[in-house]
Amino acid sequence: MDSSIKAFVFDVYGTLFDVTAIKKECEELYPGYGEEISQSWRSKQVEYFMLRQLMGNYATLHTITHQALKYVLKENDLQSNEENEQKLMEAYLHLPLYEEVEGVLAQLKDKNLTVFSNGSHDMLNPLIENAGLTGAFKHILSVDEVKEFKPAPASYQYALDKLGLANNQVLFMSSNGWDISGAKNFGFQTAWINRKNLPVEELDLEPDYIFDDLKGLLKWK
Template sequence: MDGAIKAFVFDVYGTLFDVAAINKECEELYPGYGEKISRTWRSKQVEYFMLRQLMGSYATLYSITHDALKYALNENDLQASEQNEQQLLEAYLHLPLYSEVEKVLTELKDNNLVVFSNGSHDMLDPLVKNAELEELFNQVLSIDEIKQFKPTPESYQYALEKLELESHEVLFMSSNGWDVSGAKSFGFQTAWINRKNLPVEELDLDPDYIFDDLNGLLKWK
């Protein structure tokens, strides 16, 4: 099916940008707790947007990220302040790219490259801009436009309509197993960027491709 790919669609958090790197800023503000805060922060961020999807109580990912941060601080009995919270939320707009990302995207720039994220534009657009990736992507798509989080079928349908392609012509990639499973269930070709060497999700939806990082995409260069 390789020849049918007409769009390379990228998840953002954990796929292009290293979310775990936020532990550095957490450690600076709360010495000895950086890793604990960052780990809970990310897990609650994912849990909260999935719960809000199930409950029908949509909030932007920026708002959810703030709530998840407050939970992470409370869990560790740490004093929260508006200044500290804003400093950490600002750091989320300056997450570092994984080392190979810019090189791989540059080498694939003659293709139709698209971002598709659960991030709302108020956090997604600054992140892409701060990393100087704007010129490499043809579109930056956010589920905030339809208020349906991935991995709902409606979210992937929205992306497909924006791409104006058939589902099998899309290669969707993410480091998140749940996102790859959702995209595969919808009908996209999928590439799991398995940065943590994890097992495949037990959902009978194996990825079409599994790569350690984005360098595996260079087969389509």
């Protein structure tokens, strides 16, 4: 256990909350396409915020998520209408937690726990509130406050400034390889929550720790 860690910072989508679970709502509205829509929607969402970061053309993740959905429905020649789109956007505010999350957070409640997400507060706050986790975190931080998406260094700098710590005093957790690479590049200590048993990204930025799920964090309990 590294005793230098003063803050435990969690990514949200795919790390605390299961984004793939939205395939259920997608399947209900578009039978036979639930899996395809849910996977393509997430991929296009990530692609769009990466592109907007590169172009210097910021929009909130709420806007990007809606635009990504509209694209995927068109890509699959599916009828897009405002009612269906709003139902699926609403489902994003009620994503389920991974099964171990509540127990792990409860056991780490005496630690400095923070959320740091590319999600804008209009998505992030209702999601965390609906899961009953509002009181679990000291900070709920969004890149929307600085308008720089992770993995840009300026986004992690914003979080660091809010924490008031040195880079290596932060343990950053994410299930997303690109986010772990960005955080490691910035100088955070990193714990990759490798839920899909994927290989490490070939970016010369090895995670400090690799766990199958958040229960690996209990070594700091």
